[in-house]
Amino acid sequence: MKEKPLIRYSNVSLNIEENTILKDVDFEVNRNDFLYVVGRVGSGKSTLLKSIYAELPIEEGEAWVFDYDLSVLKRKNIPFLRRKIGIVFQDFQLLIDRSVEKNLEFVLKATGWENKKVIKDRINEVLEQVNMQNKAYKMPHELSGGEQQRVVIARALLNSPALILADEPTGNLDPETGNQIVELLHTISEKEAAVIMSTHNYSIVENFPGKIMKCENMNLIEVQHHQLGEG
Numbered sequence: 700m701k702e703k704p705l706i707r708y709s710n711v712s713l714n715i716e717e718n719t720i721l722k723d724v725d726f727e728v729n730r731n732d733f734l735y736v737v738g739r740v741g742s743g744k745s746t747l748l749k750s751i752y753a754e755l756p757i758e759e760g761e762a763w764v765f766d767y768d769l770s771v772l773k774r775k776n777i778p779f780l781r782r783k784i785g786i787v788f789q790d791f792q793l794l795i796d797r798s799v800e801k802n803l804e805f806v807l808k809a810t811g812w813e814n815k816k817v818i819k820d821r822i823n824e825v826l827e828q829v830n831m832q833n834k835a836y837k838m839p840h841e842l843s844g845g846e847q848q849r850v851v852i853a854r855a856l857l858n859s860p861a862l863i864l865a866d867e868p869t870g871n872l873d874p875e876t877g878n879q880i881v882e883l884l885h886t887i888s889e890k891e892a893a894v895i896m897s898t899h900n901y902s903i904v905e906n907f908p909g910k911i912m913k914c915e916n917m918n919l920i921e922v923q924h925h926q927l928g929e930g
Contacts, residue, residue, distance in 0.1 A: 711760030738914030785855025
């Protein structure tokens, strides 16, 4: 029996203040998929990701994420949806007044974790996954950009999500560090969670192949590597 997709969009239109950003969106994401969303700045990449974690309402079409019908999702249920999604932001959004460990502890406590030993063990697990186990007591300003992004990925993994959304995760990093971050995300997709990564850096897509969806002229279309132009 075929496994149900994690995400299924059918004829979805995404609008911001009555302006259509993307229309007739059809796509699926399955377990362990690695999906790039590419396109020019302002083409709708972030809009698509925001719709997946219910930051943007679905007003037209059919959109399912896990077992949630986004078109009728009640506000009170949004936190339950988001608990299954790990989000990696380009600008890190770490709390600058506390250590790496305390940043991660804050998230776990906010999502209902209480046992101190269990919390500490989980923090150690995710830091080890991103090779940052020796940086738990560092403050964010003591870390390089690449190290901060690894901490953000660790934070996204805390609640064992089925899906990681990474919005331009290499945008503030040098090419070599960016490649390391994408390699890490690929490893995560192979082992535990599907990954959707937005980027306008086509060289990364060349180096680390995955399924590619391109935002162009208000449409989301699947393309192959050789069809990627400048953008």
